[in-house]
Amino acid sequence: MKDILRELQSLSLKLQRREMTLVDSSVHIKQTINVLTAMKTTGGRSTKKSEQGVSSGFFKDVELTEGRGKINKPRFYESVVATLTKRLPESSLVQTLKALDKHFWQESRKT
Numbered sequence: 001m002k003d004i005l006r007e008l009q010s011l012s013l014k015l016q017r018r019e020m021t022l023v024d025s026s027v028h029i030k031q032t033i034n035v036l037t038a039m040k041t042t043g044g045r046s047t048k049k050s051e052q053g054v055s056s057g058f059f060k061d062v063e064l065t066e067g068r069g070k071i072n073k074p075r076f077y078e079s080v081v082a083t084l085t086k087r088l089p090e091s092s093l094v095q096t097l098k099a100l101d102k103h104f105w106q107e108s109r110k111t
Contacts, residue, residue, distance in 0.1 A: 001071075003044030004080055007032055023101045026094045033084050040077035047073075 011032045015025055043051070053059030 002046035023097050
């Protein structure tokens with residue numbers, strides 16, 4: 001969960017920038033979706049540390065014991081990705097706005 005929260009915090013900070021446009025926000029949301037989709041199978045830094053702790057029976061010098069049910073990691077990531085996907089700005093609108101955004105103009109057209 002810490003890995004997901006780290007990515008969502010980064011996205012949130014980017015979306016709060018004053019100069020953020022609808023097109024840029026769409027790009028950042030898609031990038032975050034791609035990162036989370038990749039993390040679904042590989043995990044992030046915190047996932048790897050916790051998995052090492054589980055295999056050794058200790059995490060940060062605390063003995064681990066059997067607890068409640070586990071979170072289904074791939075399903076949890078899919079849920080977060082699905083929620084982000086629903087929040088993407090309308091694709092046709094973003095494509096139309098890209099024509100007006102200087103960042104997406106070809107070099108020959110910028111001058």
